[in-house]
Each structure stands twice: as C-alpha cells, then as structure tokens.
Amino acid sequence: MATVAEISVRCDLTDEDIIPELLSFVETFDTNKLERPAISGNPEQPKPKRVRREKVELDQLRFEAHKLQTELNQLQGIQKCKTMRMKRTFANEQSKHGNRIMATDSKSVWKEVAKHQQDERLRSHTINQELRDRLQAECCLGRQLMTLLHRNTKVRMSPQSRKLPLDDDEAIFKIHLVQAEDSLLEMEKILLQPAFQDPNASFVDTFVRKCGDKKFFVRESNSTLPFTVQVAANAVWNVMGTSKVKDHGYNHHFVHRSDTVLAQTFGIHFTTDASEAHFRTNYTLRRFNDCNRVVIAWVALYEPVELNGLQYKGEICQQIGWMELRDHPLEKTNITNVRSYSRLSVTADNIVQNNEQQMWSLFSIAQQIHEQVEGLFSFHLQEELIEEDWKTHG
Structure with a gap:
C-alpha cells in the first residue's frame, strides 16, 4: 500500500x-480491503487494538x-x-482623472503623456510671460497718457492760454443744445423726489447744495396754473424768450431763433440797495413737446465783469434748469401742473480757485438776482397767460 x-x-x-x-x-x-498476508491453515484474526488504531x-x-x-x-x-x-x-x-485604462507595461504611452504635459506647461508659461510683458507695457503707456492729460489740462487752464468761453457764440450754442438734452435724463430722476410727488403742493425753495468739491445754488418750485398746457407753455416760452430782455440789459443779440430753439447774448447791469454787478450772458432755450406735457430747458453762462467795484476775471457761472408743464385734469376743467428746477455753479481758473470770498460773493448775489428775476418773470407771465388764453379760446 x-x-x-x-x-x-x-x-x-x-x-x-x-x-x-x-x-x-x-x-x-x-479498511476491509486492506491487503493482508496469506496465511495457510486457519487465518489469524486481526487484533482489535490494531483495528482501532487504524480507524x-x-x-x-x-x-x-x-x-x-x-x-x-x-x-x-x-x-x-x-x-x-x-x-x-x-x-x-x-x-x-478621465484617463483610459492602460497596460502597466506600456511605458511608451506614459512617456508620450508626460512629454505632452511638459510641452503644455512650457507653452502656458510662455503665453503667461507674454501677457505679463504686454500688461506692463500698457500700464506704462497709461501712466504716460495720464501725465500728458494733466499737463494739457494745466496748460489749457493757465491764464496765458485760456480763452473766455463767451467769445465764440456759435460754439457755445452747440454745447448748450447738448447740455439741454442731457438735462432731460436728470429731470426724470429729480421728479421722483418726495418734494414733487404732490401735484397740488405749492412751494419755491432755494438752497446751496455741495456735491463733492463743487457747490451749487439750487432752486426748486411746484405750482399750478388755471390754464391748459398749450396756453401755459406758450406763455412761458414767450416770457423766457422774449426780446423784452433787452429792456433789462444791453448789447442784446440773437444767435439762433426758431419755434423750439432760442439762443441770445446780452449784458446785465444788476443793482440793489447793497450790491451792483455787471455780467456778460449767453443764454439758450430748448423746447420739447410731448403728448400731455411740455418741457422747456435752459442753459446759461454768466461771466462776472464787476461786482461792487471789484474787477472779476477768470470766474464763470453756469446755470442749467428745466420747467415741466403737465396736464392735470379736474372734474370740470383742466389745469397745468408746473414743476421747475435749476442749479447754478461757479468755476474759476487756477489763479482764483482758492479765493473763496469771491466765489461766495457770487453765490450771495445769486439769491438777490433770483428774487428780482422771479418778480419780473411773474409780472410778464400774467400778461402773456391772458393774451395766449384769448388767442386760443377767443
């Protein structure tokens, strides 16, 4: 076995x-098939102990x-x-990583991938360096342009090279037309203020407002007229653009005159009990007609020549304003809601820009001029309203 x-x-x-x-x-x-040696005669029985051990x-x-x-x-x-x-x-x-399963023994494939990545890194580094160089060159160019801009501004504002803006009436007329159109965008924002929300309110406010480094003399008003929009608009236009201005000034001249645009130049001699002033004025009016309203915008330049015996040179006062006349229907009749806004600012050359006393004297006289002009405007407006209403309704 x-x-x-x-x-x-x-x-x-x-x-x-x-x-x-x-x-x-x-x-x-x-275990029964285990080979056992052949025994002749009587076979010998296996021992029980051996059988148990084998089991x-x-x-x-x-x-x-x-x-x-x-x-x-x-x-x-x-x-x-x-x-x-x-x-x-x-x-x-x-x-x-978005890679394909590759065999571990394909070393050439991994070498190609590593070479491709190295080439991409080198290319991106080169492009990045080129962009940095270009950005530095553009920054240097920008600084040079800013230096030239400031230098040209100083030269333009210097007394030797400065030319008074009132010397070229045609150029000022074109600038004023653009400023009058731009004032319409500002008008829509101002009319959203709480002071103009009540059409039945009646007020006239004047105050000085500071915006950054500049100061403005601001006038706001709201009133109603018992006339239609067209009657009120025609009367206001006739008063603001009438040739009667020459009765209150001198050297009057029309630069442009039409049904919707009016530009004129004149001199003003303003006197009160405490002040006396001479101004050269360039004044432009622009009329805009809408379906149920009429807007009259104006832009004016005032150059003070003399104030209380003091000679002025280098200061310019600019006024931008508008008047909105809107139809306000009632039960039995129609009235016109009149809302107006204007602001006056003072600019000066470098020589006199630090002379706060002269600038504040112009703001103080602006209040007096406003009161006097307001009285004249109201007087002539009453006459024009009656005349326009008679022309319209007979």
Whole structure:
C-alpha cells in the first residue's frame, strides 16, 4: 500500500490538487480491503487494538483534510477580495482623472503623456510671460497718457492760454443744445423726489447744495396754473424768450431763433440797495413737446465783469434748469401742473480757485438776482397767460 506522501510525489500534484485527492481517498478508503498476508491453515484474526488504531488514524486524516480544505477556501476568498478591490480602485482612479485604462507595461504611452504635459506647461508659461510683458507695457503707456492729460489740462487752464468761453457764440450754442438734452435724463430722476410727488403742493425753495468739491445754488418750485398746457407753455416760452430782455440789459443779440430753439447774448447791469454787478450772458432755450406735457430747458453762462467795484476775471457761472408743464385734469376743467428746477455753479481758473470770498460773493448775489428775476418773470407771465388764453379760446 502506498502512503499519502508517496502518492503526492509520484503524481507531482500541487497543493490545491492534493487536498481534494486526499479527501476522496480518505472517504473511499475501506479498511476491509486492506491487503493482508496469506496465511495457510486457519487465518489469524486481526487484533482489535490494531483495528482501532487504524480507524483513529483514518479519522485524524479526514479531520486534517477538512481543515486544510477550509483554510484553502479562506485563502482563495481573501485572494479574490484583494483582486476585486484592486480592480475597483484602479477603475475609480482612471474614471476620476478621465484617463483610459492602460497596460502597466506600456511605458511608451506614459512617456508620450508626460512629454505632452511638459510641452503644455512650457507653452502656458510662455503665453503667461507674454501677457505679463504686454500688461506692463500698457500700464506704462497709461501712466504716460495720464501725465500728458494733466499737463494739457494745466496748460489749457493757465491764464496765458485760456480763452473766455463767451467769445465764440456759435460754439457755445452747440454745447448748450447738448447740455439741454442731457438735462432731460436728470429731470426724470429729480421728479421722483418726495418734494414733487404732490401735484397740488405749492412751494419755491432755494438752497446751496455741495456735491463733492463743487457747490451749487439750487432752486426748486411746484405750482399750478388755471390754464391748459398749450396756453401755459406758450406763455412761458414767450416770457423766457422774449426780446423784452433787452429792456433789462444791453448789447442784446440773437444767435439762433426758431419755434423750439432760442439762443441770445446780452449784458446785465444788476443793482440793489447793497450790491451792483455787471455780467456778460449767453443764454439758450430748448423746447420739447410731448403728448400731455411740455418741457422747456435752459442753459446759461454768466461771466462776472464787476461786482461792487471789484474787477472779476477768470470766474464763470453756469446755470442749467428745466420747467415741466403737465396736464392735470379736474372734474370740470383742466389745469397745468408746473414743476421747475435749476442749479447754478461757479468755476474759476487756477489763479482764483482758492479765493473763496469771491466765489461766495457770487453765490450771495445769486439769491438777490433770483428774487428780482422771479418778480419780473411773474409780472410778464400774467400778461402773456391772458393774451395766449384769448388767442386760443377767443
């Protein structure tokens, strides 16, 4: 009889093949078929002790075989888990980076990828450096342009090169037309203020407002007229653009005159109990007609020549204003809601820009001029309203 070791050596089996063969051998082993030596005569019965020992050895072999099979199954399961985990990890890494699963031994592919990445880094670095150089050049050019701009501004505002803006009436007329149209955009914002929300309110306010480094003399008013929009608009236009201005000034001249645009120049001699002033004036009116309203905008330049015996040179006063006349229907009649706004600012050359006393003297006289002009305007407006209403309704 051959032993288990001899069987394994003779068959040259692996560890994985030995255990199944061993189990098959042990389970099919029949102790009754053991070869016994032939005995002549009366055969000798095997000893019970020997039989028991062989059974114990056989049971021990079966136990060891089952134990080895269990350990083999455990090792195979662990090996399968490791293999599956490695495959899953590798697949996740490949899907995360968006790369294709490549064979580990394909070194040439990885070399191509590394070379491509190196070329991309070099190209991006070159482009980045070019952009930096271009940005530095543009910054240097911007600083040079800013220096030239400030230099030209100083030269333009210097007393030697400055030309009074009132010397060219046609150029001022074109500038005033643009400023009058721009004032309409500002008008829509100002009319949203709480002071103009009540159409039945009646007020006239004047005050000084500071915006940044500049100061403005502001006038706001709201009132109603018992006439239609067209009657009121025609009367206001006739008063503001009438040739009667020459009765209160001198050197009057019309630069442009039409039904919707009026530009004129004149001089003003203003006197009160406490002040006396001379101004050169350039005045432009622009009329805008809408479906249920009429807007009259004006832009004016005032150059003070003399104030209370003091000669002025270099200061310019600019006024921008508008008047909106809107139809306000009532139960039995129509009235016109009149809302107006104007602001006056003072600009000066570098020589006199620090002379606060002269600038504040102009603001103080602006209040007096406003009161006097308001009285004249109201007086002439009453006459024009009656005349226009008679022309319209007979």
